[in-house]
Amino acid sequence: MKTKMIAVLTAILALHISAAEKVWFPGGKNVNISDAGNWVGSVAPEEGDDLIITNNVSSNVTWDISFAVADVFLNNAKLTISKTLLANNLVASNGTMKLNDGVTAKNIKFGGTGTVTMGKYPICADENCVIGGSVKITHSGPVQFPTAKVEIIVGGDLIVESTASINVDKIGQGSTDWQDKHFRGFVYNTSSGTGGGGWYGGVATGCTSIMQPYGNIYSPCDYGRRSVAMNGNISYGGGKVIIQAGGGVILDGKISSCGGGSASSSDNYATGSGGSIDITAASFSGAGSVNASGKDPANNY
Secondary structure: OHHHHHHHHHHHHHHHHHOOEEEEOOOOOOOEOOOHHHEOOOOOOOOOOEEEEEEEEEEEEEEOOOOOEEEEEEEEEEEEEOOOEEEEEEEEEEEEEEEOOOEEEEEEEEEEEEEEEEOOOOEEEOOOEEEOOOOEEEEOOOEOOOOOOEEEEEOOOEEEOOOOEEEOOOOOEOOOOOOOOOOOOOEEOOOOOOOEEOOOOEOOOOOOOOEOOOOOOOOOOOOOOOEEOOOOOEEOOOOEEEEEEEEEEEEOOEEEOOOOEOOOHHHOOEEOOOOEEEEEEEEEEOOOEEEOOOOOOOOOO
């Protein structure tokens, strides 16, 4: 047993010693992480390397490698994840990230300014995830299919600092077919001068149809419903947020999944309903806010 343990530790130590620091070369061969021509010294990243990507905002860098690296530092860069980003630590500031695949790291920190736009894949941190600065975490939308969501899974703490946010307002239901089983129940406002809005069953203002209520108050997982005014303007509902923390959620910023809409009679007060926010954690603290309200259609609920 001791021999096996020594062998494993030796292998880890050897990997750490052999790790190199690779620096992105803006204006290189193309936008792919895997291509040696995009790195100073023309040497492609290898497993266990530290990667530094800075000052690349003119084009999207594409993460197209499938092996794990050590630490990833992003500053003032645009990054598109096309294969799962596997790293020891991820530190990103002052840029944008688009997740067409997932992110898995030991620790993750977003800071400075910028937006992280998620799809159907989660952000996973074995230990802690910090969302700081004025960073906004959101998902693509308005959604056409029930896959896009903000899903964050951490083994330790999720920290959302005071000026940071998880915001999926007005990017919920985007289907053009009201009979689509994934997007049940938007209102097509047919009553001139009355309010109308997306809803979760029953009878909504401006609509004579009766719908069976749906959803789950204990595990909310639905998008907010849209409303379509007589003039064709669309007000979208809120999106979807799922958070699982083995430790605590420390929220000093905002988590929001509100519906959008107009208080204007020209739009017949068409409004979207709130989306869903599902938080599971060992503890919850902070001075921030959680909101999944529908837009008030001129006090016609």
